[in-house]
Every structure is written in structure tokens, then in C-alpha cells.
Amino acid sequence: TCQVQNGGCGVHADCSHDSKTYAVKCTCKTGYTSSGADINATCTDTCQVNNGGCDNNANCLHDSSTNEVTCVCKTGYTDTAAGPRVECIDSCQVNNGGCDMNAICDHQSPDNAVKCTCKMGYTNTGSASNVICTGE
Template sequence: MLQIFSILLEDSCQVNNGGCDSNAACSHDASTNIVVCSCKNGYVNSGTDSLIKCTGMSLKGHHIRMLEDVFELLDACQVNNGGCDSNATCSHDASTNGVVCSCKNGFVNTGSGTSVK
């Protein structure tokens, strides 16, 4: 008697995005059961080939937002006050274009560089 077995491999991407980063698209090769993680538009791999970690792209004090194939350069101070405390003013260092947080009147730096009281 000849018995034929058929094994159905589950699409690994359907469970926890296949183990891919939340900013990555998961694709699944059903014949090999291999998961491939690819960073979504606007994100780059900041990890390794085997451990994909997708982070937003930035350019010296600016964030980049992708609209299809168009890149829009955004001032980092316009996004979440550049990471500065709400009682601080965000500006850019002229030599590095890095974000500089300065305490508003009546507030002092608590030592973290971004937090003021």
C-alpha cells in the first residue's frame, strides 16, 4: 500500500510578523519556509543581515519622510521638539547641524541635556 503525505507549511509571516521588526515587511517562501524581512519605506536596517532592525532615516538634525519615491527633508525641531523637553527650545548647532536644547526662561537644565525643570 502506497501512502502519500502532504505537509502544509504555515506562512510564518502570519505569526508575529515572522519575527521581523515592526517597521519591516515580512515575506515568506512557501517552498523553503524561509522568512525574508525588508525595511519599509523611510526605514533602514540598523542591525545585521540576520537580525533586521529598521529605524527611521535621519540626516544631521533632520528627519526624512518618504512619499512614494519622493524624499521630504523635515527640520528635526519640528518633530517632537527635536527630542527636547517641552520647557526647552530646540535649535541647531551651526557647525554640526545637531539639535541643541536650551532651557526657556525660568527653567534650568537637570543634567540630561534634554530635560529641564
């Protein structure tokens, strides 16, 4: 029964009984994916299975209150999807990464953050964090 050692279900599973047979049924909790049968469900962190269904350029995280999977684009990528699905595109391909139109968008090491550098013939009259390229 479910009262004894969670019915044999793992720590990341809820134990219940089949309404007709009263057999133990293990159901993975939110944020976990089953890789076994109902009785012997092995519940693995969903983020460990195909990145939780997130885009390859996204980090799979869990909501702190519900434990549901949340996908967040990695540094240097921008979410271009409409709605709840996350589609992460290289930020430099989206509005030049937020760089001035006379700047070249690139990525800096090691964190892949967007780096704006003025094109030849232009000088940065802004700051390191707010590049404004003015013609010489």
C-alpha cells in the first residue's frame, strides 16, 4: 500500500492505487519524467532528459514554487518565439544584438555575452556598456 514506503514508488513519485485493481500506481511529480512502468516508475529530473524539451540554446530550470520546467535562453541568445515556447537565436542575428547600427555584434569569451564594436571609420562616443558609434 502507499502508506508503507510510498508503495515502493521513488521519492520523486506520488503513490496511488488503480481504481479497479487497487494495484499500486506511481506517478512522477511535477518536474520529473518517468522512464519506467507505472508500478516501477523511475522518475528522473525532466531537465536531465533531452534538456527538458527546451531549445538547445536554452537552460532548463525549475520554477521555484511549482517545480515546472522553465526554459531560459543562454547568455548571447534571444527568445524569438511567440507564446510560451522558447526559441533561442544568436542575439547578434536579432536587431544586431542591440548594438548601434554602426557597430559589429560579436560575443565575448568566456560568457558569450554580446559585445559591440564600432565599425571602421566610427568611434565609440558612449561607454563600454552602451556603445554609440559616431562617424569620424
